[in-house]
Amino acid sequence: MLQVRDGSLQVMLWQRAREPHAHRWSLPGGGLGDDEDVEESIRRQLAEKVDVRQLSHVEQLAVFSHPGRVPGRPRVVATAFLGLVPSHIDPVVPSDTAWHPVDALPPTAFDHEAICDRARHRLASKLSYTNLGFALAPPEFTISALRALYSAALGYKVSATNLQRVLSRRGLLEPTGATVPPGPAGGRPAALFRFVSGRLRVTDPFAVLRPPSTRSLGP
Amino acid sequence: MLQVRDGSLQVMLWQRAREPHAHRWSLPGGGLGDDEDVEESIRRQLAEKVDVRQLSHVEQLAVFSHPGRVPGRPRVVATAFLGLVPSHIDPVVPSDTAWHPVDALPPTAFDHEAICDRARHRLASKLSYTNLGFALAPPEFTISALRALYSAALGYKVSATNLQRVLSRRGLLEPTGATVPPGPAGGRPAALFRFVSGRLRVTDPFAVLRPPSTRSLGP
DNA sequence: ACAAAAGTGTTAACTCTACACCCATGC
DNA sequence: GCATGGGTGTAGAGTTAACACTTTTGT
Numbered sequence: 445m446l447q448v449r450d451g452s453l454q455v456m457l458w459q460r461a462r463e464p465h466a467h468r469w470s471l472p473g474g475g476l477g478d479d480e481d482v483e484e485s486i487r488r489q490l491a492e493k494v495d496v497r498q499l500s501h502v503e504q505l506a507v508f509s510h511p512g513r514v515p516g517r518p519r520v521v522a523t524a525f526l527g528l529v530p531s532h533i534d535p536v537v538p539s540d541t542a543w544h545p546v547d548a549l550p551p552t553a554f555d556h557e558a559i560c561d562r563a564r565h566r567l568a569s570k571l572s573y574t575n576l577g578f579a580l581a582p583p584e585f586t587i588s589a590l591r592a593l594y595s596a597a598l599g600y601k602v603s604a605t606n607l608q609r610v611l612s613r614r615g616l617l618e619p620t621g622a623t624v625p626p627g628p629a630g631g632r633p634a635a636l637f638r639f640v641s642g643r644l645r646v647t648d649p650f651a652v653l654r655p656p657s658t659r660s661l662g663p
Numbered sequence: 664m665l666q667v668r669d670g671s672l673q674v675m676l677w678q679r680a681r682e683p684h685a686h687r688w689s690l691p692g693g694g695l696g697d698d699e700d701v702e703e704s705i706r707r708q709l710a711e712k713v714d715v716r717q718l719s720h721v722e723q724l725a726v727f728s729h730p731g732r733v734p735g736r737p738r739v740v741a742t743a744f745l746g747l748v749p750s751h752i753d754p755v756v757p758s759d760t761a762w763h764p765v766d767a768l769p770p771t772a773f774d775h776e777a778i779c780d781r782a783r784h785r786l787a788s789k790l791s792y793t794n795l796g797f798a799l800a801p802p803e804f805t806i807s808a809l810r811a812l813y814s815a816a817l818g819y820k821v822s823a824t825n826l827q828r829v830l831s832r833r834g835l836l837e838p839t840g841a842t843v844p845p846g847p848a849g850g851r852p853a854a855l856f857r858f859v860s861g862r863l864r865v866t867d868p869f870a871v872l873r874p875p876s877t878r879s880l881g882p
Numbered sequence: 883a884c885a886a887a888a889g890t891g892t893t894a895a896c897t898c899t900a901c902a903c904c905c906a907t908g909c
Numbered sequence: 910g911c912a913t914g915g916g917t918g919t920a921g922a923g924t925t926a927a928c929a930c931t932t933t934t935g936t
Contacts, residue, residue, distance in 0.1 A: 478738060481728040506723050507742045509700040519697060521740075523726045569868075588888075605889075606926060613924085630935030631887030649788075807915075824916075825899060832897080849908035850914030883936105890931070897924080905916070 445472065445490060445499075446563060447529040447543065448580055448596045453567075454543040455560055456493060457552070461540070464515050465553035469544065471560075473522065482523045490527060494535035501528040501579035501644065505562050513555050524559045526566050531593055532582035547599075568598050573648040575616045578639035584620055586634035614647045616640055664691065664709060664718075664746040665782060666762065667799055667815045672786075673762040674779055675712060676771070680759070683734050684772035688763065690779070692741065701742045709746060713754035720747040720798035720863065724781050732774050743778040745785050750812055751801035766818075787817050792867040794835045797858035803839055805853035833866045835859055 445456040457469035474489045476482060482504070487496050505524040514520045529535065537543075544550060546564055549557055570576040571594060580593045590611075591604040611617040618640050623633040664675040676688035693708045695701060701723070706715050724743040733739045748754065756762075763769060765783055768776060789795040790813060799812045809830075810823040830836040837859050842852040 476728070476740070479730050481730065482726050482740070483728075504725050507701050507726055509695070509702075509742075511698050511700060521695070521701070523728075586888085603926075605928090608889080610925075626887065626934055628935075629886055630933090631885090632889070632933035634888060805915085822899075824901090827916080829898075845907055845914065847908070848913055849906085850912090851906040851916070853915060885934105885936085887934080888932075890929105892929085893927090895924100895926085897922105899922080900920090901918105902920100903916100903918075905914105907913085907915100909910100909912085 445494070445527040445529060446546070446567060446597075447533070448531045448593045449543055451592060451596055452545040452547065453564065453596045453599075454545050455549070455563075456537065456541060456543055457550070457556075458493070458538070458541040460553055464517065467551075468553040469550045469556075470553040471524075471556045472541075482525075486523075486525045486527070493537055493541055494529070498529050498533045498535055499527055500530050500642075501576065502526070503566075505559065505566060508555055508559060510555070522559075524562065526563045528567070528576075528579040530582055531580060564599075570644075571597055573646060575614075575639060575641060575645050575647055577611070577616070578642050579644075581639065584622070584636045584638050586624055586636060588634060590637070616647065664713070664748060665765070665786060665816075666748040666752070667750045667812045668762055670811060670815055671764045671766065672783065672815045672818075673764050674768070674782075675756065675760060675762055676769070676775075677712070677757070677760040679772055683736065686770075687772040688769045688775075689772040690743075690775045691760075701744075705742075705744045705746070712756055712760055713748070717748050717752045717754055718746055719749050719861075720795065721745070722785075722863075724778065724785060727774055727778060729774070741778075743781065745782045747786070747795075747798040749801055750799060783818075789863075790816055792865060794830075794833075794858060794860060794864045794866055796830070796835070797861050798863075800858065803841070803855045803857050805843055805855060807853060809856070835866065 447454055447456070456472065458472060460466055460468055460470050472489055472493050473486065476485045477488070480488065483502065486502060487499070490496055490499065503526050505526050507521060507523050509519070509521045511519040513522075546560055549560065552560070567576070577590065577594065580597060581590055585593075587604050587608045591602050591607055594602045594607060608617070616639060617637050620636040620638055622636045624636060625633055666673055666675070675691065677691060679685055679687055679689050691708055691712050692705065695704045696707070699707065702721065705721060706718070709715060709718065722745050724745050726740060726742050728738070728740045730738040732741075765779055768779065771779070786795070796809065796813065799816060800809055806823050806827045810821055810826055813821045813826060827836070835858055836856050839855040839857055841855045843855060844852055
């Protein structure tokens with residue numbers, strides 16, 4: 445589960461009490477029940493940590509199935525997921541559970557660091573060619589705030605100017621009309637925006653080799 | 664397993680002899696052994712159908728885990744893969760096995776039609792932003808031949824002119840120097856090309872929101 | 883007035899599509 | 910010569926990054 449917290453992208457981990465890998469930090473998860481699919485299962489597992497209604501997005505990443513991935517046990521096949529929580533939420537988490545910046549992970553259990561890396565990469569990619577930003581952002585936000593979210597998730601500074609232009613041209617962003625008063629240092633009040641849609645949509649489907657344009661189908 | 668055959672994208676299926684879903688057509692696959700991961704397993708399963716050295720690309724698609732996906736049995740969790748065979752190969756296949764155009768599938772077992780759709784979509788996407796064309800094409804080919812492969816895989820006509828330009832600009836294609844004599848109808852001899860690399864490479868990593876250019880880091 | 887923060891205008895570079903045109907060959 | 914298929918030139922549209930500039934506020 446990933447969230448932008450305090451200006452950095454963080455992942456929710458819990459500290460294992462027992463072997464194998466006691467005291468190491470682990471991604472939430474667990475066994476698959478007989479009457480659920482893996483999507484239902486991961487939501488059930490995450491529900492033990494947070495209110496699942498706080499999850500703004502969940503998607504499959506990949507299967508991790510190396511025979512030795514869980515030491516001292518028969519092989520465990522894991523289906524890894526990317527889960528996102530919007531930045532305005534601060535879920536109450538159990539005492540063995542905490543958020544960690546993805547750039548400074550504590551010792552992790554099993555192959556969970558590799559799973560984290562996969563999740564970061566997937567998130568960065570989808571921010572570029574979909575409207576997935578809605579899953580990181582609160583319902584309303586200033587462009588500066590959105591810039592901070594994108595910067596944290598992508599790992600490099602994003603220009604507020606160009607971010608607004610790209611997302612607006614694609615029709616993903618709309619102004620609410622409201623503004624936020626500036627801080628004590630002054631400055632122009634910032635306009636508030638929201639994402640037009642809260643459903644994942646691919647906005648830049650093919651970089652090249654697009655289908656022929658319709659006008660070339662004429663007589 | 665997908666391949667462009669006779670001008671259309673086709674999938675290799677085998678006809679089930681026994682229930683459930685007897686006589687329906689099924690994707691190759693099977694159980695996961697204790698000492699292999701899912702990638703090794705799928706290659707082992709496919710080896711029963713073709714020479715695995717003929718596989719030019721294999722990648723995970725997704726997990727299919729709906730409890731009712733295999734009727735009359737405890738739930739079976741499947742990890743679906745996309746496998747590609749270059750068009751110049753014509754593998755000898757068992758008698759219960761045949762290639763079918765993805766646009767005209769016979770009645771398929773379980774959720775295998777959905778898996779096929781997922782594979783087609785993944786292939787089409789990756790042709791646009793990676794060099795995955797190498798996995799469909801023979802070692803050397805004319806631009807016309809490559810155009811036919813891309814058109815079949817994408818499902819719409821691709822311009823030979825622009826295909827050559829896009830792939831050349833990206834440094835994916837290089838001329839071999841050789842040419843192919845024209846057919847009986849005449850025409851200019853076609854130059855032969857090859858893919859520079861046979862390893863998957865992302866060539867168009869982010870549609871937008873690229874990291875800042877290096878020159879803006881100057882003093 | 884001045885500093886600070888937000889937002890807009892503008893330019894240059896780049897990429898892709900479409901289409902006109904030229905090239906090399908068989909008949 | 911001329912039809913046929915292969916290949917190149919080029920113009921135009923569309924996006925994006927970079928940066929200068931304007932707007933709106935607090936002190």
